[in-house]
Amino acid sequence: MEIPFVVNARKDTGLFNSKVAIWLFLASEVTLFGGLFSGYLFLRLYADYPWPERTLPVLPGLINTFILILSSVTVVFAWAALKLRNWRNFQINMWITLICATLFMVLKSIEYKAKFSHQAVRIKTEDHSVKDFAILEGHLNKAEVKDGKLVKAKKNEEGDYSDNAFYANKIIFKADEVTFTLTRHFYDDFLYEIVKQAGETKFELVEDYMQVIIKEDGSREEEVLVNKGEELSAPAIEAAEEYFLGRRSDDAKLRTRYLKAAFAQRREAGDKRAGWEIAQSEEFLALQAEQNKEIKLRSFSAPATMTFKATEPVILHLDPSVVVSRSGNQLRLRDDTLIGGELLDSSMFLAVDGIDFRFTAQRAEEKGISAESAIEKSWVLKQPELKKVWDAHQEWLRAHVEKLDKKSDDKGLVGEDRYVPTENEKYRVNWDQMVAYHRLGYEGIYDQAATDEGIQKPGWIEGFAGADHYDEEMSKAFVKVTIPRENIGFESTFTPRWNTYYAIYFTITGLHGLHVIGGMIVLGYYLFFGRKMYESNPEWLANRVEVGGLFWHFVDLVWIFLFPILYLM
Amino acid sequence: MAGSPEEVKKAVKAFTFVGGILFIFTIVTVAVATVPWLDFGGHGFDMVDCVIGLLIATFKATLVMLIFMHLNQEKPLIYLIYGMAILMAIFCMGLIGWSKSDPIQFGNEKKADGFYNAEKAATDVH
Secondary structure: OOOOOOOOOOOOOOHHHHHHHHHHHHHHHHHHHHHHHHHHHHHOOOOOOOOOOOOOOOOHHHHHHHHHHHHHHHHHHHHHHOOOOOOOHHHHHHHHHHHHHHHHHHHHHHHHHHHHHEEEEEEEOOOOOOOEEEEEEHHHHHHHEEEOEEEEEEOOOOOOOOOOOEEEEEEEEEEEEEEEEEEOOOOOOOOOHHHHHHOOOOOEEEOOOOEEEEEOOOOOEEEEEOOOOOOOOHHHHHHHHHHHHHHHHHHHHHHHHHHHHHHHHHOOOOOOOHHHHHHHHHHHHHHHHHHHHHHHOOOOOOOOEEEEEEEEEEEEEEEHHHHEOOOOEEEEEOOEEEEEEEOOOEEEEEEEEEEOHHHHHHHHHHHOHHHHHHOOOOOOOHHHHHHHHHHHHHHHHHHHHHHHOOOOOOOOOOOOOOOOOHHHHHHHHHHHHHHHHHHHHOOOHHHHHHHHOOOOOOOOOOOOOOOOOHHHHHHHHOEEEOOOHHEEEEEEEEEOOOOOOHHHHHHHHHHHHHHHHHHHHHHHHHHHHHHHHHHHHHHHHHHHHHHHHHHHHHHHHOOOOHHHHHHHH | OOHHHHHHHHHHHHHHHHHHHHHHHHHHHHHHHHHHHHHHOOOOOOOOHHHHHHHHHHHHHHHHHHOOOOHHOOOHHHHHHHHHHHHHHHHHHHHHHHHOOOOOHHHHEEOOOOOOHHHHHHHHHO
């Protein structure tokens, strides 16, 4: 059967089928992205932390904008080529479109990779007026544990780190025993990691895990379910867990049965009061007390935990995100598993490429304290190398303020209209400024900044995806610090975990990236499988390409707003 | 919409022209945000820069919709479908904007006339 209106338009609407369909789809897309942009607006307006303004490297975003505009042009050229029945031109333009889309995704993945490897730490100082809240950004350095001590990992002759080296952001714990809770299921990955890191050392069950058997005559007998000395393994815990949860469920059913029986008994005795009144009555409570004795006899009781002891202490390196709380002799993991032992030095080794006191300043202002005095007392400024960078920044700021004052005077601005430095300029040292200060040897910063050229920061190309820690010269500017675990308030890579900015950034750009991939598949289909249709019904193919093109333009349209909002504002 | 070869050839010229404008205005957007002497309003990013950035983006988006997506020659049904969706998106964003002027109120922050007392709220510790 021939499908009507695939080539020619309907008389009443003036449109062919797929045109109506794609516009309905695009309308749904507008509401989808509209909702996400509203989400962005909400998160930005109501952020209770300093919003990361103009934080992304502009160049990759700018190139991606050019790429998408170019592809939008080539996709309409491809459609025009079909209208003019020029298959060769159609192919060339479609190929350019697909290459542009691939380039867009490559740049996006470079940008994402930089975020995944970039570490941020919020500093915590207990005796600080606002608990510090300075933020350090940078890359983690590698460490090793030697003789129970955390030391900096060194490269061997081939320039590689040993297999024992890890990025120095781990909770290092000398574990004696591990206790699993049976009330909830353990995370398999945690268990396997503990077993893997223990290597030759074994964790053995401390005491028999018993089960109760009720025989036909009603007598009870205890039997070992998991033997004492059993090695730590998922099946061993699962067997006990299954038994424990099963018996707990049985006990619950038992209690319900007795409760129902107690109510029935009261009703039979002619008690016509409301249920809640009966439940509070002396008669009912007395009945329950009697029942409880029976329930106790008939109910099962099983230990809710299983403890395994190490044959000798094991040094575990655990990701901080899996540990919910820690004390000197115990760690609690996210699945409520407890690890007993001793917390060792778990410092973070960070090559710092950004110092940010905006959060400290915000919290100080909220408390009515001067931002400068709060910053002065920060843990960060007690580190000589970081202090040197901060002092250099103050020199730059002094010159910058003078320049702004002069500009305001020249324009005759007064009062609130006068130019003042931004919060970013006042309280944040960016990676490119760190490089500039380092190149000047941290000296004569004011003199250089006061000149017309100012300090020479790395250009856009040098910092294509942000701070380049692999560049030997540049990496020297990034101060290496050791941050004790007790001074780490919160840490994360630049992912949604760090803040709501990255949450919405990854959500919108990720969804947009999926649209680019979807568009590539559709347009690629026309390019690689369209020849047959072109020969039989070129107008139909032109209509299809027009519809695919409309989707592609929409993808471009979303990016036109995303680029300024995420990269420039 | 362009149907005949002549019309299509004419449209291709328009596409090239619009592509050029989009490139130029992308550079303008970046320049306004990064070149110091093109920094409008106060020093650094502020509401003026935000409005300028969004106006340029809206202008670029309008060109893409009108020329590349042929909305300038489209049928009324399409205007209806797309217009409703855009209104919906604007309404969503408007809701967030309006919520800024409707903060959560506590009893002691209200003035005698029942309006929100920002001064009192700022000094109160909740």
